[in-house]
Amino acid sequence: MRFVYLDNNATTPIHEDVIASMNEALALYGNASSMHGSGRDASFRIEEARSAVADLIGAPRGSIVFTSGASEANNTVFNIFRDRIDQGSKRNRMITTTIEHPSIIEKVAYLRDRGYRIDLCPVDNTGRIRLDVLKGLLDEDVALVSVMFGNNEIGTIQPIGTIVEMAHEAGAHVHSDATQAIGKIEVSMEELGLDYLSLSAHKFYGPKGVGALAVAKGAPYIPYIHGGRQEAGRRAGTSNTVAIIGMGTAAKIAKRDREDEEKRLWRMREMLREGILERIPNVVVNGNQEHCLPGTLDVSFPHAEGESILLYLDLEGIQVSTGSACASGSLEPSYVLLSSGVDIELAHGSIRFSFGRYNTEDDVTYVLEKLPPIIKRLREMSAI
Amino acid sequence: MSNFMAQWVYSPTVKDHFMNPRNTWDEKENFVPDGIGDVGSLACGDQMRVMIQVEDGRIKAIRWLTYGCASAIASTSMLSEMAIGLTLEDAYHLSPEVITDALGGLPEHKFHCSVLGDKGLRAAIDDYLEKNGLSNPYRNAVAKIVCECHNITDVQIEDLVKTKQVTTLEELQKLTGYGSTCGKCKADIAGLFDELTHIYNV
Known part of the structure; x- marks a missing residue:
């Protein structure tokens, strides 16, 4: 049976060059904080990786704080501003959106429960932030605006440049969770004027469990993990040498291949979108078709339930994800789809196809062969 | 893979x-x-x-x-x-x-x-x-008493939900008076009500 992995927004396979560099790095046992030769060797390679990650996102080397991933980076940013509010800052309100990653949505719920003021800016029915609402929310009491770069489910890309301008004019700092955008579209922290940016290595063919928070010069920083002088005192804990070196290699590859990959991913995504619309009646494509991550396609199939589609596809060797409640372990379907104005039944019948560098057009052909009979069969079995 | x-x-x-x-x-x-x-x-x-x-x-x-x-x-x-x-x-x-x-x-x-x-x-x-x-x-044979004080069965509640005579927990409370004496059944009935509203699309 053919295997087609179309869940690259969940995670990506590790690039062979990344594996090779990590294998080699396993021998670098020195603690990067040690002054002796072994420590300096590890430290040297870590700093190389720091440069590669900085280059990838258009930021100075010193801005990179290595973390366990984007979830930690996102939590760190909100902790910084929570602490500043606790210290009595007059700017005591934060703004984010309704479609952020759970590491922000749930952090915000946690902080709100404890009395912190955080507004959730809504998005339009393509998943783009409502700039008119954001404008109304911005005031001199706002400390932080956090908006994701590209959405993990529907792929919608936000107008980060405009958001930065608006927020800076109001005197607020801006963070963007760019986890899904890295390696797929151009991301330049300096050009955009971003104060903070989160990323995660396993979304661009690097290892799991490592990521970074980039902090622009002059942006407030308060450590979240205490206990050592690593990361220039910004994040304690012995450096994860192997994973960081792996991320550095992945960053170099991502920078080198990004432009070609962007085109290739978009071509496959469009081939699939057009093929689905051609072969399957009554289909709704979710998200924004103009401002969309190149490899992401989210489609709703009315009268067919997402988990069933996913599992029938899995039996054919095709791996995707769904916004259906049935696959989430709760009774609620994807909050990203619901807050983007997608009807509840359409959310239950949504499938996300996310392409990566190891997919080919033959994969698309295979999906277009296997998917239509699955939808037909489920619709025939449907009670709606 | x-x-x-x-x-x-x-x-x-x-x-x-x-x-x-x-x-x-x-x-x-x-x-x-x-x-x-x-x-x-x-x-x-x-x-x-x-x-x-x-x-x-x-x-x-x-x-x-x-x-x-x-x-x-x-x-x-x-x-x-x-x-x-x-x-x-x-x-x-x-x-x-x-x-x-x-x-x-x-x-x-x-x-x-x-x-x-x-x-x-x-x-x-x-x-x-x-x-x-x-x-x-x-129907009544499978019924289970859920509120002992007021002798209310799950089937009675199901009927009320199914026929949309009640659409909220407050309405159900008002109509049947469940839970108003010892109050022990309140959590269970709230759970049952939640399930029934899902099943009957209320």
Whole structure:
């Protein structure tokens, strides 16, 4: 049976060059904080990786704080501003959106429960932030605006440049969770004027469990993990040498291949979108078709339930994800789809196809062969 | 790339029924049902129709349609096999636990899917009895008292929800007075109400 992995927004396979560099790095046992030769060797390679990650996102080397991933980076940013509010800052309100990653949505719920003021800016029915609402929310009491770069489910890309301008004019700092955008579209922290940016290595063919928070010069920083002088005192804990070196290699590859990959991913995504619309009646494509991550396609199939589609596809060797409640372990379907104005039944019948560098057009052909009979069969079995 | 080492999401029996669902309704068959039961709610992602033919007080044949996840499809398929040949009384007593056991178990959060299958079958039997002007001795037999102080059964609450006489927990409280004496049943009834509003799409 053919295997087609179309869940690259969940995670990506590790690039062979990344594996090779990590294998080699396993021998670098020195603690990067040690002054002796072994420590300096590890430290040297870590700093190389720091440069590669900085280059990838258009930021100075010193801005990179290595973390366990984007979830930690996102939590760190909100902790910084929570602490500043606790210290009595007059700017005591934060703004984010309704479609952020759970590491922000749930952090915000946690902080709100404890009395912190955080507004959730809504998005339009393509998943783009409502700039008119954001404008109304911005005031001199706002400390932080956090908006994701590209959405993990529907792929919608936000107008980060405009958001930065608006927020800076109001005197607020801006963070963007760019986890899904890295390696797929151009991301330049300096050009955009971003104060903070989160990323995660396993979304661009690097290892799991490592990521970074980039902090622009002059942006407030308060450590979240205490206990050592690593990361220039910004994040304690012995450096994860192997994973960081792996991320550095992945960053170099991502920078080198990004432009070609962007085109290739978009071509496959469009081939699939057009093929689905051609072969399957009554289909709704979710998200924004103009401002969309190149490899992401989210489609709703009315009268067919997402988990069933996913599992029938899995039996054919095709791996995707769904916004259906049935696959989430709760009774609620994807909050990203619901807050983007997608009807509840359409959310239950949504499938996300996310392409990566190891997919080919033959994969698309295979999906277009296997998917239509699955939808037909489920619709025939449907009670709606 | 291989996922052969890991078990499938559900039991092998669930997989079999999901891949080859039994007794699904097919337009070409011209199946004429004696009773039809519709249950479920789009909000929770499951909607189901169960159709039965009855002969000599037994389920002669059954067909079904479902919009739902793999365990909803498998549990309805399993229920349909188990129901054939049963007396209406026995069919009425097919419980979610029995169906789930026959499937080799379901994850905790998937349990409500098979609850839906037995509700669908009961609704179809109710429909059959009502259409034929027959009394329904089963309905009250399966009823369980949920509020002892006020002698209120789950079936009574189900009827009120199903016919949309109550749409909120407050209305149910006002109408039945449940929980107003010792208050012990409040949490259970709130849970039951939540489940019923899902099942009957209130």
